[in-house]
Amino acid sequence: xxxxxxxxxxxxxxxxxxxxxxxxxxxxxxxxxxxxxxxxxxxxxxxxxxxxxxxxxxxxxxxxxxxxxxxxxxxxxxxxxxxxxxxxxxxxxxxxxxxxxxxxxxxxxxxxxxxxxxxxxxxxxxxxxxxxxxxxxxxxxxxxxxxxxxxxxxxxxxxxxxxxxxxxxxxxxxxxxxxxxxxxxxxxxxxxxxx
Numbered sequence: 001x002x003x004x005x006x007x008x009x010x011x012x013x014x015x016x017x018x019x020x021x022x023x024x025x026x027x028x029x030x031x032x033x034x035x036x037x038x039x040x041x042x043x044x045x046x047x048x049x050x051x052x053x054x055x056x057x058x059x060x061x062x063x064x065x066x067x068x069x070x071x072x073x074x075x076x077x078x079x080x081x082x083x084x085x086x087x088x089x090x091x092x093x094x095x096x097x098x099x100x101x102x103x104x105x106x107x108x109x110x111x112x113x114x115x116x117x118x119x120x121x122x123x124x125x126x127x128x129x130x131x132x133x134x135x136x137x138x139x140x141x142x143x144x145x146x147x148x149x150x151x152x153x154x155x156x157x158x159x160x161x162x163x164x165x166x167x168x169x170x171x172x173x174x175x176x177x178x179x180x181x182x183x184x185x186x187x188x189x190x191x192x193x194x195x
Contacts, residue, residue, distance in 0.1 A: 003035035006117045013089065013110050019103040022092075029089035029106075030056050037083035037118045038193045041065075042135065043127040044163065045088035045102035056084040064164035065127070070187035081194055083121070085114055087130045098167075107134055122193035123156070125186070128163045136160070145175060151182055159186055 013029055020027040030046045041057075049059045057065055057076070066076050075081055088102025089110070115121070126132045132140045132147050135158060141147045147160045154160060162168055162178070172178055 003117060006033070006035040009113060009117060013114070016089065016106075016110070018109065019090065019105045022103060023090050024093040025051055025091055027090050028054065030054055031083075031085050031089055031114075032056055032077070032079045033083035033085060033114055033118060034079035035117050036080040036120055038081055038120055038122050039069075039190060040083045040085060040115075040118065040121045040124040041127060042124060042131040043084075043086045044130050045086050045099065046091045047099055048091055048094070051091035056086075061163065061165045064166065068161065068164060068183055068186060069125075069190050071190065075194070083114075083118055085111065087134060098165075102130055123189050124158050126154075126158050126160045128161075132160050145171075148178065148182060149175075151185070156189070159189065161186070 010031070010033060013031060016029055017027045025048075028046075028051055030050055043057075046056065047059055047061070050056060055077075056062070062076075066073065069076070071082070086102065086106075088104075088106045090103065090106075092100040092103055094100065124135070126135055129144050132144065136147065136154065139154070140160075141150060144160075144162055148162055151160055159182075161182070162171055
């Protein structure tokens with residue numbers, strides 16, 4: 001059943017231009033959600049390719065993330081199963097070593113309103129430092145590695161992950177416990193949430 005209040009809210013978010021003066025390619029909010037969503041993915045912000053296509057996680061990072069979650073594209077892009085609500089909804093532009101941080105306006109302006117309309121969320125996956133800092137606050141550890149290592153402290157509500165960028169392969173090689181321990185737990189909880 002489609003919630004008309006959620007549809008109206010999503011229309012408002014997608015029309016948002018609050019931070020447009022700071023965006024090199026203009027405002028084009030990218031998110032997906034439903035009043036029936038079971039899993040919530042909170043990442044950083046869309047990259048340039050996602051901005052161009054308007055499809056969240058439509059890049060090699062998205063391929064890695066789907067693999068980590070154990071989901072195919074059909075499941076991943078079904079908002080009744082998976083909501084995708086980044087910290088910043090628009091492409092923030094490129095910095096010296098990757099994209100700029102997500103704009104700070106989005107999460108305080110929209111996240112609580114969206115979460116209020118998603119009462120069936122069982123698992124929230126916090127992808128990267130920005131999402132972890134915002135949602136875990138002083139419960140987050142000093143480094144992303146430590147926060148992800150202590151993932152059990154945030155269950156069953158949250159599960160923190162590093163960014164699934166292919167550039168993070170070195171991080172994964174240095175931290176074999178992530179693939180051995182965290183990913184099986186993540187996949188198990190994802191499957192449980194979808195039942």
